[in-house]
Amino acid sequence: MPVPPAELTAEYRIAGPDEAVAAALDVAGPTGLAREAGPGVTALSGDRAAVLGALDEVVAAALDAGAHEIDVRLVRGLTP
Amino acid sequence: MTVEAPPKGGIGESVRRPDGIPKVKGDFAYSSDLWADGMLWGATLRSPHPRARIREIDISKALAIRGVHAILTHENVPGRKVYGLEIADQPVLAWDQVRYQGEPIAIVAADHPETARHAAATIEVDFEPLTPVTDPETAFDAEPLHPSGNLLRHVHIEHGDRHATADVVVTGEYEVGMQDQAFLGPESGLAVPAEDGGVDLFISTQWLHVDRDQVAASLDLPPEKVRITLGGVGGAFGGREDLSMQVHACLLALHTGKPVKMMYGREESFFGHIHRHPARMRYEHGATRDGDLVYVKCRILLDGGAYASSSTAVCSNAASFACGPYDVPNALIDSYVVYTDNPPCGAMRGFGAVQTCFAHEAQMDKLAAALELDPVELRRRNALAEGGVIPTGATIRSPAPVDELLASVAARPLPGPSPILPGGHSNTTHGESVRRGIGYAVGYKNVGYSEGFDDYSTARVKLSVVGGEPLVEVHTAACEVGQGLVTVQEQIARHELGVERVVVLPADTQVGSAGSSSASRQTYMTGGAVRLACEAIKEELARRGSGDLVELVGDDPIDVTREHHHRQTFPLDEKGQGDAHVTFAFAAHRAVVDVDTELGLVRVVEIATAQDVGKAINPLAVEGQIEGGIAQGLGLALMEEIQVVDGEVRNASFTDYLIPTVLDMPPVELDVMELADPGAPYGLRGVGEPPTISSTPAIVAALRAATGAELKRVPVRPDHIVGV
Numbered sequence: 001m002p003v004p005p006a007e008l009t010a011e012y013r014i015a016g017p018d019e020a021v022a023a024a025l026d027v028a029g030p031t032g033l034a035r036e037a038g039p040g041v042t043a044l045s046g047d048r049a050a051v052l053g054a055l056d057e058v059v060a061a062a063l064d065a066g067a068h069e070i071d072v073r074l075v076r077g078l079t080p
Numbered sequence: 081m082t083v084e085a086p087p088k089g090g091i092g093e094s095v096r097r098p099d100g101i102p103k104v105k106g107d108f109a110y111s112s113d114l115w116a117d118g119m120l121w122g123a124t125l126r127s128p129h130p131r132a133r134i135r136e137i138d139i140s141k142a143l144a145i146r147g148v149h150a151i152l153t154h155e156n157v158p159g160r161k162v163y164g165l166e167i168a169d170q171p172v173l174a175w176d177q178v179r180y181q182g183e184p185i186a187i188v189a190a191d192h193p194e195t196a197r198h199a200a201a202t203i204e205v206d207f208e209p210l211t212p213v214t215d216p217e218t219a220f221d222a223e224p225l226h227p228s229g230n231l232l233r234h235v236h237i238e239h240g241d242r243h244a245t246a247d248v249v250v251t252g253e254y255e256v257g258m259q260d261q262a263f264l265g266p267e268s269g270l271a272v273p274a275e276d277g278g279v280d281l282f283i284s285t286q287w288l289h290v291d292r293d294q295v296a297a298s299l300d301l302p303p304e305k306v307r308i309t310l311g312g313v314g315g316a317f318g319g320r321e322d323l324s325m326q327v328h329a330c331l332l333a334l335h336t337g338k339p340v341k342m343m344y345g346r347e348e349s350f351f352g353h354i355h356r357h358p359a360r361m362r363y364e365h366g367a368t369r370d371g372d373l374v375y376v377k378c379r380i381l382l383d384g385g386a387y388a389s390s391s392t393a394v395c396s397n398a399a400s401f402a403c404g405p406y407d408v409p410n411a412l413i414d415s416y417v418v419y420t421d422n423p424p425c426g427a428m429r430g431f432g433a434v435q436t437c438f439a440h441e442a443q444m445d446k447l448a449a450a451l452e453l454d455p456v457e458l459r460r461r462n463a464l465a466e467g468g469v470i471p472t473g474a475t476i477r478s479p480a481p482v483d484e485l486l487a488s489v490a491a492r493p494l495p496g497p498s499p500i501l502p503g504g505h506s507n508t509t510h511g512e513s514v515r516r517g518i519g520y521a522v523g524y525k526n527v528g529y530s531e532g533f534d535d536y537s538t539a540r541v542k543l544s545v546v547g548g549e550p551l552v553e554v555h556t557a558a559c560e561v562g563q564g565l566v567t568v569q570e571q572i573a574r575h576e577l578g579v580e581r582v583v584v585l586p587a588d589t590q591v592g593s594a595g596s597s598s599a600s601r602q603t604y605m606t607g608g609a610v611r612l613a614c615e616a617i618k619e620e621l622a623r624r625g626s627g628d629l630v631e632l633v634g635d636d637p638i639d640v641t642r643e644h645h646h647r648q649t650f651p652l653d654e655k656g657q658g659d660a661h662v663t664f665a666f667a668a669h670r671a672v673v674d675v676d677t678e679l680g681l682v683r684v685v686e687i688a689t690a691q692d693v694g695k696a697i698n699p700l701a702v703e704g705q706i707e708g709g710i711a712q713g714l715g716l717a718l719m720e721e722i723q724v725v726d727g728e729v730r731n732a733s734f735t736d737y738l739i740p741t742v743l744d745m746p747p748v749e750l751d752v753m754e755l756a757d758p759g760a761p762y763g764l765r766g767v768g769e770p771p772t773i774s775s776t777p778a779i780v781a782a783l784r785a786a787t788g789a790e791l792k793r794v795p796v797r798p799d800h801i802v803g804v
Binding site for chain 2: 003004025029030031032033034035036037038039042045078080
């Protein structure tokens with residue numbers, strides 16, 4: 001049975017040391033919103049506030065761990 | 081316009097289905113029979129490992145094989161690289177790791193199927209095998225297979241007093257194995273590239289529009305450039321709800337510019353679709369000394385396998401129906417589904433209610449024994465009825481004839497000695513160790529989609545005059561998967577419009593979504609949409625005046641499209657409370673078995689069943705659905721299980737995965753009740769799933785009665801019966 005589309009999905013790709021990717025995953029995983037969406041791409045799906053809040057923390061963690069570029073794509077209405 | 085004398089073939093008649101005789105004679109065109117001039121053949125390279133890292137994929141040798149036109153990997157997926165019905169977590173083609181044996185890694189198009197398969201086998205993949213997570217119990221704390229961990233969903237239901245105590249308490253642990261849908265037509269389809277840059281896909285599936293949306297996202301095409309038409313479907317039972325080769329065939333067709341046909345063999349089919357969730361369940365029932373249920377506590381653990389599929393909804397359904405159709409004042413239910421590296425599991429006929437029905441019915445028998453009560457009497461004493469409240473806090477708003485169903489099956493005359501003994505013509509016994517057993521079970525389940533999903537179906541109905549006679553054309557995207565839906569649509573149109581000549585057009589995405597052929601919902605939803613469209617036509621005819629239908633229509637056809645939505649439902653809250661389900665369907669079963677207690681061989685002598693269908697639109701089709709569902713329930717009781725060892729499937733064939741044949745099926749004594757659901761079109765309920773839900777526990781109860789064995793697991797093996 002399908003579910004209603006997520007209010008918001010944020011897909012991100014981090015360029016930088018492995019530590020930056022790991023730091024981002026350490027933050028994204030426990031939110032319960034994260035899944036792999038492609039090679040090097042992680043998606044956060046759910047309520048808009050939850051996704052944006054999680055994304056803020058993920059980006060901060062990645063930058064603090066040395067990320068030098070983070071591509072973020074926000075999409076409305078995707079399957080979570 | 082008034083329909084004064086409904087024509088032959090309307091609702092309530094046992095109209096014969098158009099595909100019946102062609103299927104019996106082998107003339108029916110399944111999707112595996114599709115053909116296009118100049119088409120190529122697709123093949124899939126799958127992971128041999130249940131869990132591994134992919135270091136490198138080398139296609140160079142395979143690509144050099146004569147006749148190979150394309151080899152594609154994840155790098156060639158132009159759009160979304162993942163898909164899924166509830167959570168898009170499943171790769172179209174794996175990139176850096178595989179999470180289950182059989183996961184697709186690369187696809188090939190070649191001018192001959194053997195060339196395609198040879199090329200797929202020639203692709204070199206450098207794997208680093210990893211230790212798979214295969215035990216759902218330890219998956220909670222195992223290394224995460226997905227970024228947010230291995231717990232996919234937990235549904236907690238708290239109803240009444242969580243600290244309730246009782247005079248008599250029984251506990252039990254139960255297990256259900258991994259059942260396959262075992263549809264007879266393996267996955268197959270044909271993708272044809274179109275001049276507009278899009279693609280036309282002909283496929284056997286259960287929900288055209290959800291397929292289309294997922295395919296379009298992965299192809300990076302607008303949905304209108306992906307046109308899907310239903311091919312001939314050889315059964316589904318939930319196994320075609322998820323994508324199999326839909327994206328793969330389209331990718332290859334668009335890449336090569338040629339039609340591409342893909343067709344799984346039987347072995348590949350076992351890896352190409354999801355299965356029924358294996359379950360481990362722990363139950364505690366408490367009752368008064370008089371036999372009134374006081375509480376039910378249970379923990380349900382479902383193995384979701386590598387990807388989400390429909391797992392979150394199955395988990396919720398298992399929780400919703402964990403107590404069975406009984407008046408349970410206090411319930412504490414925890415249902416979990418976890419990721420593992422086992423084959424992905426998802427929708428299958430019964431959808432979570434099958435697993436828990438096996439457990440709660442075993443518990444009711446155990447409780448009856450503890451109370452020294454008759455098992456049927458205990459069930460009837462606690463039977464849910466209209467106006468009752470289920471553990472999710474929802475009130476049953478339509479007839480819930482649990483007591484009547486049980487009374488019906490219990491009142492049936494018992495069969496005499498069976499002319500066929502366990503072991504059949506193998507002549508393994510002369511009856512010296514054969515014992516007879518009788519068992520009862522009752523179950524229920526939701527009809528349609530739940531938890532707030534805005535479920536609907538669309539029907540376009542056109543009334544015209546052709547050759548001086550009225551003609552009705554019905555166009556929907558509803559998938560005929562063998563349940564008789566084409567006939568039902570014809571019958572409703574005939575009944576509503578009084579026109580005998582009705583044509584149901586091929587199902588495709590050129591009309592609005594019909595939702596899935598699942599959840600026992602299509603007659604309810606698409607039947608409802610056809611009815612609404614017909615009513616709109618009648619309104620237009622009335623506006624045109626009165627008189628002869630042919631004159632009213634003339635050369636100005638009436639063409640209307642309508643959507644049927646069911647009433648709104650709501651998500652469950654943190655305590656599992658909410659009006660989450662549209663309506664319910666109920667059935668009861670009595671099984672009579674003969675058991676060879678020395679060899680553990682079983683002969684099911686007879687199944688008596690009673691089911692409330694609300695309204696039998698086509699009584700013959702209802703009978704077929706009920707008998708088919710019982711066959712699938714018998715399969716789960718006695719023979720059907722995918723054997724998975726360390727994440728690897730050991731019996732991917734119909735030689736080793738056993739399904740009941742006509743020789744295993746007993747006579748079915750059938751009582752069809754028609755207690756109208758006031759909220760449903762014509763009062764009907766879904767028919768397809770209830771027969772599968774309570775037939776399994778009835779058979780196992782009969783085995784227990786014959787042998788005294790505890791039998792906590794299905795399918796029951798001969799060694800379980802003889803205790804070796």
